[in-house]
Amino acid sequence: MEREIVASYEPKKNNEIRMFESSDEMATDLAEYISQVSEISIKERGYFAIALSGGPLISFMRKLCEAPYNKTLDWSKWYIFWADERAVAKNHVDSYYKSTKEDFLSKVPILNGHVYSINDNVTVEDAATDYEFVIRQLVKIRTVGVSESNDCPKFDLILLSIGSDGHVASLFPNHPALELKDDWVTYITDSPVPPPERITFTLPVINSASNIAVVATGEDKAKAVYFAISDGAEGPDAPSIPARMVQPTDGKLVWFLDKASASFLEAKTKNDGYEHPKY
Numbered sequence: 145m146e147r148e149i150v151a152s153y154e155p156k157k158n159n160e161i162r163m164f165e166s167s168d169e170m171a172t173d174l175a176e177y178i179s180q181v182s183e184i185s186i187k188e189r190g191y192f193a194i195a196l197s198g199g200p201l202i203s204f205m206r207k208l209c210e211a212p213y214n215k216t217l218d219w220s221k222w223y224i225f226w227a228d229e230r231a232v233a234k235n236h237v238d239s240y241y242k243s244t245k246e247d248f249l250s251k252v253p254i255l256n257g258h259v260y261s262i263n264d265n266v267t268v269e270d271a272a273t274d275y276e277f278v279i280r281q282l283v284k285i286r287t288v289g290v291s292e293s294n295d296c297p298k299f300d301l302i303l304l305s306i307g308s309d310g311h312v313a314s315l316f317p318n319h320p321a322l323e324l325k326d327d328w329v330t331y332i333t334d335s336p337v338p339p340p341e342r343i344t345f346t347l348p349v350i351n352s353a354s355n356i357a358v359v360a361t362g363e364d365k366a367k368a369v370y371f372a373i374s375d376g377a378e379g380p381d382a383p384s385i386p387a388r389m390v391q392p393t394d395g396k397l398v399w400f401l402d403k404a405s406a407s408f409l410e411a412k413t414k415n416d417g418y419e420h421p422k423y
C-alpha cells in the first residue's frame with residue numbers, strides 16, 4: 145500500500161524552500177538566484193545592494209566568479225554590505241571581510257568604493273553607530289532602497305546562514321538584540337560563538353529586505369531549520385529560534401537546504417512512522 149504523503153509542516157507565506165542533493169547543485173542554483181535578483185534590482189532601481197554574512201555562504205557563491213556570470217553580471221552596479229561582522233581587524237583570520245575579499249571580491253570586478261565594510265579602528269559600539277550612519281546616507285540617496293512600510297533600508301538581497309542554535313547574522317537565541325525595533329545596526333559583546341564582539345543588522349532591517357536567502361548545510365542545523373520553517377512546529381525551544389523571526393514584511397524568503405539540514409522536514413512530510421524527537 146502506498147504511504148500517504150502529508151505535509152505536516154506548513155511553510156510560511158512568501159517562503160520558498162529549495163532542497164539540494166549536493167553542494168555543487170546548491171552552489172549552481174544559488175549563483176543563478178543571486179544573478180536573477182541582481183538583474184531585476186538593477187533594471188528596477190539602477191543598483192544592487194546586497195548584504196552578506198559569514199559561515200559557508202561565500203564558498204556557495206563561488207560560481208558567480210566563473211563563466212557566464214563573471215562576464216554577464218553588471219558588477220559596476222553592485223554595492224556590498226555585511227548583515228553582520230565580527231569586530232576584529234580586517235586582516236584577522238576571523239574577519240568576514242577578509243574571507244569575502246579573498247574568495248569573492250578579488251575575483252569579480254566590483255568597485256572598491258562600493259564595498260561597505262565595518263570600521264575596524266574603533267570600538268564595536270562605534271563601529272555599529274558608524275555603519276548605521278553610512279547606511280542612512282546611502283538610503284537618503286537611494287543607493288539602498290527604503291521600505292514602504294517603515295523607514296528601514298530595503299536591501300535588494302540579504303544572504304544569511306543559520307547556525308545550529310538557529311542564529312542568523314549575529315542575532316542569537318534569547319539575546320536582547322532580537323528585541324530592537326528602532327536601531328538598524330547594533331553590537332553585541334557576548335556572542336556565544338567566538339569571537340564575542342560583533343555588529344549585526346537588527347530584525348527590522350533584515351525583514352525589510354526585498355529578498356532574503358538563508359543557506360543551511362549539515363545535520364546540526366536540521367532542528368533549527370525545522371523550527372524556523374514550520375509554522376506549526378512546537379517545543380520549548382521553538383520560539384527562541386532567531387531564524388524563525390526572519391519573515392520579510394513585503395519581500396520574499398528563499399531557503400537553500402542541503403539534504404542533511406532538511407532531514408527533519410522531510411521526515412515530518414513523509415509520515416512514515418518516523419518519531420520526531422521532542423525539543
Ligand SMILES: O=C(O)[C@H](O)[C@@H](O)[C@H](O)[C@H](O)COP(=O)(O)O
Binds near residue numbers: 199306307337339362
Ligand atoms: O561566527 C558565526 O556566527 C558562525 O560562523 C555562523 O555565522 C555560521 O554561519 C553558522 O554557524 C553556520 O556555519 P556552518 O554551516 O559552517 O556550521
